Amino acid sequence: MVSFRRIWRFLWFEDSPASWIVSIVLAFLIVKFIIYPVIGLVLGTGFPIVAVVSESMQHKADCSGDCDTYRICGEGVDQGGFYSLNEYWSVCGEWYENREITRGEFMEFPFKNGFNKGDIMILIGKEAKDIKVGDVVVFDGNLNYPIIHRAVAKWQKEETYYFETKGDNNGMPSGSESEIHEDKLLGKAVIRLPLLGWVKIWFSSAAEFIIGGIK
Numbered sequence: 705m706v707s708f709r710r711i712w713r714f715l716w717f718e719d720s721p722a723s724w725i726v727s728i729v730l731a732f733l734i735v736k737f738i739i740y741p742v743i744g745l746v747l748g749t750g751f752p753i754v755a756v757v758s759e760s761m762q763h764k765a766d767c768s769g770d771c772d773t774y775r776i777c778g779e780g781v782d783q784g785g786f787y788s789l790n791e792y793w794s795v796c797g798e799w800y801e802n803r804e805i806t807r808g809e810f811m812e813f814p815f816k817n818g819f820n821k822g823d824i825m826i827l828i829g830k831e832a833k834d835i836k837v838g839d840v841v842v843f844d845g846n847l848n849y850p851i852i853h854r855a856v857a858k859w860q861k862e863e864t865y866y867f868e869t870k871g872d873n874n875g876m877p878s879g880s881e882s883e884i885h886e887d888k889l890l891g892k893a894v895i896r897l898p899l900l901g902w903v904k905i906w907f908s909s910a911a912e913f914i915i916g917g918i919k
Contacts, residue, residue: 748829749891751842755900756823756852760871761840763792763818778875789817796872803856805837813838813854815896818872824900825852827891832865840893841869845880850890853881 759766764786765774774784777796787795793807800810810816819825827842835841837855845851856877857868865886870877 749827751850751890752827754825754827754842754850754852756819756821756825757849758871759821760853760874761815761818762820762873763787763789764820764873777873792818792872800856805856809838815840815854815893819896820898822899824897825893826895826897828894830889830892832867832886832889835865835867835889835892841867842890842893843867843869843884843888844890845888851881852893 763776765776765781765784767774767784771784773780774782776787776792777799779795781795783791789811793810797807797810800806825840825842830839835855835858837858839855840852841855842850842852851869853869853871853874855867856870859866867884867886867889868877869881869884
């Protein structure tokens, strides 16, 4: 019979590949099934920590085609790279102003400068009635992963709240974002941890590559 002392020594003191593998797997299980649910319970959401896996909230103009044209929020521009808030508004501001969101109001929005692929976002659970236009929310968009975008409209119909959302770097919202039922909301972003999500993205990409290879 294996004693607790031998297991403890194997995990903490034995410097072998098997010990390292078991320790990593054990740490993953503890984080996933104990720590993560406890954090979620405290913050009031089943998704307390999410990694940003797309560039839809970046204030950055990327090249398209042969890179003669860069695009940000669906608009063609001459200058690539990250944009300051003033530069972003000069290109993208008309869309918000047409929806009665002024530059001054946008300046007061959380994460007004957007955030990047690879960032970690900390979420809290919020009732739909407490979500405001400008808040960054995570919702179930019927994809393989939740979507994190900015609420740009909110209305109530028959005692139920609905939202329209948009990625800061996207053009017109897609059809799935034009009328989001309050039951689809998973949380509101409150804290950004830059770049820490790349670990998850790299592991997920590696797993997809391996699975793809098996197929």
